[in-house]
Amino acid sequence: MxxxxxxxxxxxxxxxxxxxxxxxxxxxxxxxxxxxxxxxxxxxxxxxxxxxxxxxxxxxxxxxxxxxxxxxxxxxxxxxxxxxxxxxxxxxxxxxxxxxxxxxxxxxxxxxxxxxxxxxxxxxxxxxxxxxxxxxxxxxxxxxxxxxxxxxxxxxxxxxxxxxxxxxxxxxxxxxxxxxxxxxxxxxxxxxxxxxxxxxxxxxxxxxxxxxxxxxxxxxxxxxTPAVDLHLDRTLRDLTAAAERRTEGVRDAGAPGAAGELAALLGRVRGGRSRDWRGVLRLAECAEVPVSRWQRIVLATHLLDPYVPGATSLLPDSSDAGESR
Known part of the structure; x- marks a missing residue:
């Protein structure tokens, strides 16, 4: 109407x-x-x-x-x-x-x-x-x-x-x-x-x-605009290497701390056992592992679930014709 x-x-x-x-x-x-x-x-x-x-x-x-x-x-x-x-x-x-x-x-x-x-x-x-x-x-x-x-x-x-x-x-x-x-x-x-x-x-x-x-x-x-590698594997490898360097720096303190937890979580993500991208960012901040804007983007867009379960968009998108919105 x-x-x-x-x-x-x-x-x-x-x-x-x-x-x-x-x-x-x-x-x-x-x-x-x-x-x-x-x-x-x-x-x-x-x-x-x-x-x-x-x-x-x-x-x-x-x-x-x-x-x-x-x-x-x-x-x-x-x-x-x-x-x-x-x-x-x-x-x-x-x-x-x-x-x-x-x-x-x-x-x-x-x-x-x-x-x-x-x-x-x-x-x-x-x-x-x-x-x-x-x-x-x-x-x-x-x-x-x-x-x-x-x-x-x-x-x-x-x-x-x-x-x-x-x-x-x-x-x-x-x-x-x-x-x-x-x-x-x-x-x-x-x-x-x-x-x-x-x-x-x-x-x-x-x-x-x-x-x-x-x-x-x-x-x-x-x-x-600088070029960026947008593949998830590259970002996970780079962050894992940074986390491991931080872990080496705190190992003498007797506990892996946030850097160790970050490396472990990244390992689970790389193995397909986790999609917790927000957890990666939280632990990276705690471990003082820098994460660039585009690394954040790569993590989020590769690992997120784009839909609200059961929700239907106001208008269909031809890119997703026939899919639940």
Missing amino acids: AHPGAPEIPTFLSALPRKRSLYAADTYFRESFEDLSTVGGGRVEQFCHDHALLLLKPDAVVSRRLGAVLRWVLANGFSIVWAATVALDRHGVRALWQYGLNAASRDRRDAADLYVTACECLLLLLALPGRPEPASSVLSAVKGPADPGRCRPGQLRYDVGSFNYQLNLVHAADEPADLLRELAVLCDHETRAPLYRRTLDRRDGSVADGRSEAFALVERLESA
Whole structure:
């Protein structure tokens, strides 16, 4: 049921009645749709059908896979229309994933705050005209599921490689309605309205070429951000070595203390007998073993349980179609 006083959302924006009802009262969606309608005239539906939005997250930056993602996108028929860097804070995290985080565990929400805000992201507006289905729906399907174990060859997250449920390199808007809403979350009016205008003002029907801009931003992001190994084994090995060095330092005192407990717990994690990442961080602090931000991120995202048992998200995520939320 539509919210009283809210505008009717056209079905070309979403196949889901519940999404159309919720977005009718969503400020982000409404402002973006208003901007597009103001400059788009009769071309609103065409813009929504032909374009998709892809966010390359901080894990793609530090793992040096930005360029591989761009090359995959271009090789699979998409054009890069526009590119920009964006920085998210905890409010942006909640706005972007607002309709799914109600089913997310506290561990998952805490980990998202930690890694999504770790550095700037790369935002791409893509085009894929001439297809019967919307470009955003095509991209949502070919990017692959959030869980790397469910990805298949030919999907972006399989071909480029991802690390776990959260460190999976990219986020894509599921449908045209999500494209508009997420552009409002990630870009202000002063950025968004001119982008709509420039894209729609190409009278010859051609698509703007933002490839050079996108690859230049890749170089800028990677030069400003140190590379990180995001594999769990590497982090566990490094922390185990640090814990053992601390244990050697206190062994003469006659008890292993926190450093020994940390080394033992890390051994259980490495052997698959524990997933207590918060315990690792607690013992590391007690033992004065330094843990970097990205080591915290790797531990949390690899070891956490992402769901609240029995909870269902307000809207389905195409990355996890058919899974309990």
